[in-house]
Amino acid sequence: xxxxxxxxxxxxxxxxxxxxxxxxxxxxxxxxxxxxxxxxxxxxxxxxxxxxxxxxxxxxxxxxxxxxxxxxxxxxxxxxxxxxxxxxxxxxxxxxxxxxxxxxxxxxxxxxxxxxxxxxxxxxxxxxxxxxxxxxxxxxxxxxxxxxxxxxxxxxxxxxxxxxxxxxxxxxxxxxxxxxxxxxxxxxxxxxxxxxxxxxxxxxxxxxxxxxxxxxxxxxxxxxxxxxxxxxxxxxxxxxxxxxxxxxxxxxxxxxxxxxxxxxxxxxxxxxxxxxxxxxxxxxxxxxxxxxxxxxxxxxxxxxxxxxxxxxxxxxxxxxxxxxxxxxxxxxxxxxxxxxxxxxxxxxxxxxxxxxxxxxxxxxxxxxxxxxxxxxxxxxxxxxxxxxxxxxxxxxxxxxxxxxxxxxxxxxxxxxxxxxxxxxxxxxxxxxxxxxxxxxxxxxxxxxxxxxxxxxxxxxxxxxxxxxxxxxxxxxxxxxxxxxxxxxxxxxxxxxxxxxxxxxxxxxxxxxxxxxxxxxxxxxxxxxxxxxxxxxxxxxxxxxxxxxxxxxxxxxxxxxxxxxxxxxxxxxxxxxxxxxxxxxxxxxxxxxxxxxxxxxxxxxxxxxxxxxxxxxxxxxxxxxxxxxxxxxxxxxxxxxxxxxxxxxxxxxxxxxxxxxxxxxxxxxxxxxxxxxxxxxxxxxxxxxxxxxxxxxxxxx
Numbered sequence: 001x002x003x004x005x006x007x008x009x010x011x012x013x014x015x016x017x018x019x020x021x022x023x024x025x026x027x028x029x030x031x032x033x034x035x036x037x038x039x040x041x042x043x044x045x046x047x048x049x050x051x052x053x054x055x056x057x058x059x060x061x062x063x064x065x066x067x068x069x070x071x072x073x074x075x076x077x078x079x080x081x082x083x084x085x086x087x088x089x090x091x092x093x094x095x096x097x098x099x100x101x102x103x104x105x106x107x108x109x110x111x112x113x114x115x116x117x118x119x120x121x122x123x124x125x126x127x128x129x130x131x132x133x134x135x136x137x138x139x140x141x142x143x144x145x146x147x148x149x150x151x152x153x154x155x156x157x158x159x160x161x162x163x164x165x166x167x168x169x170x171x172x173x174x175x176x177x178x179x180x181x182x183x184x185x186x187x188x189x190x191x192x193x194x195x196x197x198x199x200x201x202x203x204x205x206x207x208x209x210x211x212x213x214x215x216x217x218x219x220x221x222x223x224x225x226x227x228x229x230x231x232x233x234x235x236x237x238x239x240x241x242x243x244x245x246x247x248x249x250x251x252x253x254x255x256x257x258x259x260x261x262x263x264x265x266x267x268x269x270x271x272x273x274x275x276x277x278x279x280x281x282x283x284x285x286x287x288x289x290x291x292x293x294x295x296x297x298x299x300x301x302x303x304x305x306x307x308x309x310x311x312x313x314x315x316x317x318x319x320x321x322x323x324x325x326x327x328x329x330x331x332x333x334x335x336x337x338x339x340x341x342x343x344x345x346x347x348x349x350x351x352x353x354x355x356x357x358x359x360x361x362x363x364x365x366x367x368x369x370x371x372x373x374x375x376x377x378x379x380x381x382x383x384x385x386x387x388x389x390x391x392x393x394x395x396x397x398x399x400x401x402x403x404x405x406x407x408x409x410x411x412x413x414x415x416x417x418x419x420x421x422x423x424x425x426x427x428x429x430x431x432x433x434x435x436x437x438x439x440x441x442x443x444x445x446x447x448x449x450x451x452x453x454x455x456x457x458x459x460x461x462x463x464x465x466x467x468x469x470x471x472x473x474x475x476x477x478x479x480x481x482x483x484x485x486x487x488x489x490x491x492x493x494x495x496x497x498x499x500x501x502x503x504x505x506x507x508x509x510x511x512x513x514x515x516x517x518x519x520x521x522x523x524x525x526x527x528x529x530x531x532x533x534x535x536x537x538x539x540x541x542x543x544x545x546x547x548x549x550x551x552x553x554x555x556x557x558x559x560x561x562x563x564x565x566x567x568x569x570x571x572x573x574x575x576x577x578x579x580x581x582x583x584x585x586x587x588x589x590x591x592x593x594x595x596x597x598x599x600x601x602x603x604x605x606x607x608x609x610x611x612x613x614x615x616x617x618x619x620x621x622x623x624x625x626x627x628x629x630x631x632x633x634x635x636x637x638x639x640x641x642x643x644x645x646x647x648x649x650x651x652x653x654x655x656x657x658x659x660x661x662x663x664x665x666x667x668x669x670x671x672x673x674x675x676x677x678x679x680x681x682x683x684x685x686x687x688x689x690x691x692x693x694x695x696x697x698x699x700x
Contacts, residue, residue, distance in 0.1 A: 001564050002433055002579050003030045004040050008055035009064035016071040018585040022567060023604025026074040026195060030433070032061065033184060036085050040579060041433070042078075043200065044085040044167060048181040065193040076196035076223070079185055081172045081211060082204035083161040086118075091168060098146030106177050108159035108169040108206075110303055115148045117157035117299075119165050153509065155299020161204065162378045163296040169374075173206040178214055189219055196223035198246060198427075203228065203326045203377035206370045209240055210330075216241040223559075225427045229380075229402040231324050236423070237336075244426020247561060248402040251429055253418055254553050255397060255442055256410030257630055258545040260647050263395065263449030264408035270456045271394035274463070274474045281406040284392045289320040289383030291503065296382060300375050308368035310357040318354050318361075318372075321346035325377040331366035389436065390502035391471070396478045397445035400436055408449065412630050412646075416618040419557050419632070424613035428558035430549060431566050433579055437479065438563075438572040443546035444482040447538045450649035455534075462529045468522035469515075471504045480526055483571045484535040492523035494573045541648045543592045544691035547599050548644035551692045552630060554603035555642035557616050567600040568593040595690060602671040602694055603642075609696075610635050619643075621683060623659030625651060629683060631661055637697065638664055643683075645691040656684040668695040 001012055012027060019027060031042035034050040042052070051058045065075055090103035098104070098114055109116050120139050127136040127149065134143040141147060148157075152165070159169030172178040179186075188194040197219065202208040208226075215224065224242045230249040236242075272279050293301060293316045301319070305312040323346065327339040340362060347358035361372035389399040398405040430439035437445075448455045459477050467473055476495055480486065483494075496519060499506050506512045546569070554560045563570075565582035569592050572578035588594035617638055619631040628651040631643040641663060645651065662680045669676055670686075671694045677686065686693050 001027060001029055002040075003032065003042060003052075003055055004579075004581070005038060005054040007581060008052075009060035010056055013064040013067035015584045016068050016073060019073060020071040021601075023601050023606075023608060024073060024562070025604075025608060026076045027068055028076040028196075028198065028561060029078060031078045031080055031200075033080075036087070040576065043080055043083075045080055046085045046088045048084070049184060051184060061188070062191075062193060074195035075193060076198060077185065077188070077194050078198045078200060079182070080200045081170065081178070081181065082201045083167040083169050084181075086166050086168045092142060095145045095147045096142035105171060105174055106180075108171050110157045110159075110299075112148070112157060115146050115157070117150045117154065118147050119150050119152045119154045119156050121149050122152045155297065155302075157299075159204075159300075159374065161201070162381055163292075169204065171206070172211055175214060178211065179218075182215075182218075186218060189222060194222075197225075199224065199226045199242070201377070202226045204374060206374065207330065208326075209237065209328070212241040223425060225559075229325050231402060232404060232407075234324055235421075236426075237328050244423040244558065246432070247427040247429035247558070248400070248432075250422075250426070250553065250556070250558060251435070252400055252403045253410050253415060254428075254430065254549050254556075255400065255403075255446070256407070257412070257415055257552065257646050258443070258446040258549060259395065259398065259409045260449040260650065261409035263452050264406075266452035266456070267394040267449065270452065270459070271392075271474060274459070275470050277392060277471075281388070281392045281404075285384055285388040286320060288387035288391060289379055290316065292382040292387055293319060293379060295503075295507075295509075297375070297379065300371075300378070304368070304371045304375055307371050308357055308360040308364060310360060311353060314351075314354045314357045317350040318343075318347060318357055319375060319379045320383070321349045321354075322376050322380070325380045326373045327361075327376065329362055329369050329373065331369045335362045385436075386501045387503055390475070390498050391504065393475050393478070395445060395449055396437070396475060396482075397442035400442075401432075401434055412627065415630065416632070419616050419618075422557045424557055426558045427561050428553050428556060429561040429563065430553050431563040431570065431572075431578070432561075433563070433575060435578065436574050437482070438570045438578060439549060439566060440542070440546050440569045441479070441482040441571050441573065443549060444535065444538060444542040445478060446545050447541045447649060448478075450541070450647060451538075458534045462526070462531065465529060466522060466525045468518060469499070469505060471502060472499055472519075473522075476522070476526060477531070479573060481531050481535050483573055484532050486527070486571070488524045488527050490573070490577060491527060492520045494577060495519050495523055497574060539592070541652070543595070544645050544648040546592065547595055547690065547692045548630070548646060550596060550599055551603060551642050551644050551694060554600065554607065555634060555640065555694070556632070557613075559612070560604070560607065562600065562604075568597050598672060599690075599692060599694065606640055606671065606694065606696060610640055614639070617664075619661060619663075621659055621661045623683075624657045625654060625659040625683070628656075629659070629661065629687075633664055637666075639697050641668060641693075641695040643686060643693040643695070645687055648691065656682065656687070659683045661686065663695070667698040669698040670695055 032051055033045045034047035034052050035042045036044040051061050090106050093101040093103050127134050129143050134141045156165045161167035205211050225244050225246050226242050228245045268279055301312050301315050305315045327342050329335040329339050343358050343362055347354045360368050393399050500508045506515050568586045614635040617633040621629045628647055634640045660680050660682050667678050672690050
């Protein structure tokens with residue numbers, strides 16, 4: 001649930017009955033501590049000692065927790081140990097008293113002659129003194145103080161969250177800072193009002209492993225997952241004291257099950273023809289990372305170069321070459337072989353001048369090792385998530401957090417192997433507040449991998465009537481079709497964000513009113529094209545993908561997370577579009593809605609009956625269409641079976657034929673249709689009314 005000033009604790013409590021009936025076990029809340037007034041996300045905490053008053057404060061939280069508990073629902077909260085907003089009492093004290101402040105150790109500051117640089121200046125206006133305060137536009141600072149105001153384009157004199165200078169890095173590696181910033185969270189745990197924790201951005205911390213160790217020592221065996229983005233074969237470090245990730249790694253593999261690898265070549269060709277971009281993704285990614293290093297991270301590069309005693313150019317080269325968000329090296333310990341391999345391979349792709357730097361960030365001083373790791377994540381996030389993914393998009397459903405847009409498709413056996421190694425209590429998800437598009441938008445886009453020629457013809461028809469920017473148009477057509485129906489205003493706002501993130505024509509720091517006006521005109525004209533007819537044409541296949549992905553995610557190993565409202569269809573794009581208010585209870589408005597709500601409810605209820613770490617058993621279909629099904633059993637004996645259709649367009653052309661699935665021994669009741677099944681069953685019969693089946697052993 002995304003808490004906002006208009007949707008606080010009382011509103012969550014009011015839907016407790018609905019959530020219980022849905023099959024939910026816990027309500028997973030966005031950050032609950034006092035944040036910037038009016039904040040719609042809560043990641044900009046201003047006071048760790050208070051529960052956010054706009055949501056109902058401590059009293060409102062307690063009343064909500066009691067109401068949820070009365071409906072057998074627990075609470076999971078999102079915590080933000082890495083950073084807080086710069087407008088807070090502790091940082092004000094540091095600005096006023098400098099290193100003598102009792103809070104000087106709270107923040108990761110790079111002092112320069114006893115002062116910290118604050119990047120706020122943006123025009124010819126002079127700051128002015130107002131009593132004991134120095135004011136500059138909406139900003140206020142103590143007068144006098146231990147700070148220097150600099151141009152807003154310069155980096156600050158402190159570690160920040162990515163490139164956001166209003167979010168200052170916290171030093172939770174200091175136990176005193178950790179406990180001071182977590183006192184309310186620990187109180188909620190001690191009072192039994194919170195049952196689980198979601199840790200935001202652990203890669204920003206100086207010592208993620210040490211932080212999680214201290215958190216576990218204080219919180220006990222509280223279920224804890226971390227927002228760790230894993231790339232490709234990368235796995236969560238085995239020595240982290242947590243239960244798993246927040247699920248982006250799972251999301252990308254579930255998504256891949258419904259993407260046809262055969263669509264890669266024609267879709268890449270279509271993309272390059274329309275955009276003029278390269279056919280290979282990796283050079284685009286590398287260039288984007290180099291660009292954001294020059295645009296945003298000058299201060300971070302300079303600080304790391306100084307710590308490592310190396311040239312800033314070498315620092316930029318190695319950061320741009322790093323393929324993951326962090327290499328896990330702890331000062332004073334031998335670096336793990338996996339980390340050594342990652343850093344050394346990255347260095348080998350660079351000039352010889354980078355090799356000494358690679359040794360320094362693996363085996364050198366503590367500050368160089370830590371600074372390097374803390375900088376890799378922001379460069380990946382800004383260079384890949386917020387730049388390259390908006391430049392290279394042959395099939396936009398692959399352009400997801402932690403995803404690799406040139407990796408088309410995940411095979412059934414590959415997926416089974418992946419599930420076999422998953423931590424039993426890791427989180428699984430399909431949509432979050434940070435995904436680039438919702439799960440049902442991706443379900444529609446996946447269909448394009450099976451019909452690239454038909455899609456290319458449709459795009460050619462629309463483009464002949466409306467065009468604007470070759471670097472943006474093809475992304476626009478994909479998202480317009482997949483989010484249909486969408487208002488001109490929502491579509492235009494999405495395109496403005498996409499263009500600013502791509503940084504090919506405009507950016508957040510380099511606007512162009514003429515371009516932005518033209519983009520809005522393009523959005524209005526594009527929405528008038530018969531795009532909805534194509535969407536309607538692929539709807540049966542998209543619905544199949546949507547229900548299949550939902551069932552797989554809810555029934556596979558792990559703790560399934562359902563993002564607000566996604567128990568029915570949701571066709572949202574990137575934030576803030578996906579944080580729009582949700583109306584409860586969800587009421588089906590289409591056959592797709594009704595089916596998705598049924599699948600979600602039955603799967604969640606069954607998961608509660610199954611328990612947590614139920615064994616996972618792959619099931620394999622036999623026959624000519626065997627590759628079109630993903631099936632597995634869960635539980636001892638076992639107790640449940642999930643079956644989902646994949647690649648439905650090609651399946652429709654050939655049919656199931658004699659393809660069948662052998663169920664584990666016993667009688668199985670289909671929770672979606674009420675039918676009873678045993679033994680070897682034709683898939684045409686099992687998957688008749690719905691493209692998925694959810695079976696429970698009947699003799700229970």
